[in-house]
Amino acid sequence: MLDVALLGTGGMMPLPNRFLTSLLLRFNGRMLMVDCGECTQVTLKLLGWGFKNIDIICFTHFHADHIAGLPGLLLTVGNSDRTEPVWLVGPPGLRSVAESLCVIAQDIPFPLEIIELPYTRSAPPETLALGEFLISVCPVDHRVPCFAYSMEFKRAGRFDMARAQDNNVPLAAWNRLQKNETVTIDGRVFTPDMVLGPPRKSIKTSYCTDTRPVALLKDFVRDSDLFICEGLYADTEKLPKAVAHKHMIFQEAARIARAAQVKELWLTHFSPSLTAPESFVNAARDIFPNTTAGKDRMTKTIRYEEDDVESK
């Protein structure tokens, strides 16, 4: 199962009652963040999931409200006695920006592994596996190179004894094959597909800010269990302003959710001028009913589909 927390829901500047937009995922105890603006470590502290197991920090782009909290967060993670590397993932230029910001964080007691993924408009998404996180990025349309992210958690098929027997797989190999390992016994190689049924439905979350709607997004976020998407403004009157600053309004996010047939949409990255986003959410629900205006530290646990059925 996957735990999802929306660490903050604001755009532009951190506010006393609304931190900057950031996402935290936890899967088997390991954590991945997307974006880390100023004060993100404070909302992380309030959430209470700890700092030490943050393995991966992804960045959509390098505007201050998405990355200024990096040096402070790394120092705080360092104070949690972490010594294992932290991966930083983002568009080209990440190394240079991260190193510039970390001029004030020279004492981090763990290595940074920096991965810059190529940004080419209209290019197909790139995918990267880090630990159990299958991370994909999609180039979007902001004032600077920017990625939408999806994180998928694949699930192998069920163990199929008839299939194992048909393939003459010895009993001694079953357990390891179920764990997706390849096993060699007496010179014979056995692979997981020899004992497993078809892959089961994965869990997929996607996260998209800051951008205008782009054609690639529909397929990129398709079938997400949870789609988290920016809506800088709620009101259609603000559309020209959203267009000018390369952002979206609520209804545009809802149209992507509908077209991509996601299960649920959370809106985020609200303008500081938008003091009560929830009072505008109905306009988005007219387009995509299962829409919620995000709130800081809103959380959700997403179970694999079969587990979900079993637990009911």
Place this chain on the structure above:
Amino acid sequence: MLDVALLGTGGMMPLPNRFLTSLLLRFNGRMLMVDCGECTQVTLKLLGWGFKNIDIICFTHFHADHIAGLPGLLLTVGNSDRTEPVWLVGPPGLRSVAESLCVIAQDIPFPLEIIELPYTRSAPPETLALGEFLISVCPVDHRVPCFAYSMEFKRAGRFDMARAQDNNVPLAAWNRLQKNETVTIDGRVFTPDMVLGPPRKSIKTSYCTDTRPVALLKDFVRDSDLFICEGLYADTEKLPKAVAHKHMIFQEAARIARAAQVKELWLTHFSPSLTAPESFVNAARDIFPNTTAGKDRMTKTIRYEEDDVESK
């Protein structure tokens, strides 16, 4: 009169209920800050004195908890429509650190005027006048070059009519001379001292973090109306830790306050482990009675002495 606000009182990392140590002064509507850690713009927003009139940001040193909030603050000041320059003042290296951090704040709509003051241990304090702020720095003893600051607001003498007449100053020049201008009439030069009595007592605040106690401090903060000083730890048992990290405990700050004959001491820069600093303040009061444990957004208005008497 001078308004003083302690924006935050924490060291190391911003906490949900305690922002990082920072000072804000307001004099005749213009503002000066000392230090700007992560989230300082949030406590500034809570304080409500606005962003636009922050003319000067001074830095004690370049550890993240004292400067990481700079790019975010500058962007927010920029959103307040400021176009006049902002002065940044600090130890050598300030330009390089500020430019590194501002890699994510390229769109600031005003110029930065960066002033690096020399740091030489045991050298006498340096003084700099910016607007109405007379800023002095004193080298202190931290793990990196670090300054204590004092900000003084001088006050000219009262208008002395007998003196003006003795000096044959024409009536037409009196008003401008009282405003400390020099006036030339018919080729004769008149200076303010020709119409003013002796200077009156100034207002002085001083601010000292992060450091061990150093000999220069006693004279540097002497006679401050308000002395704001770090006390990372309260307990004398923590003294070895304070020494190792080049910080102070409460009693050491109180001893400086007593030796320097300041009027009032506010303690600040508390360790995250020190959850209730006020419960330890008596040990400092035994040494210097007028000691208060700082709280976020604690404010004080300091009037010139004669005004204070008149207003009673």
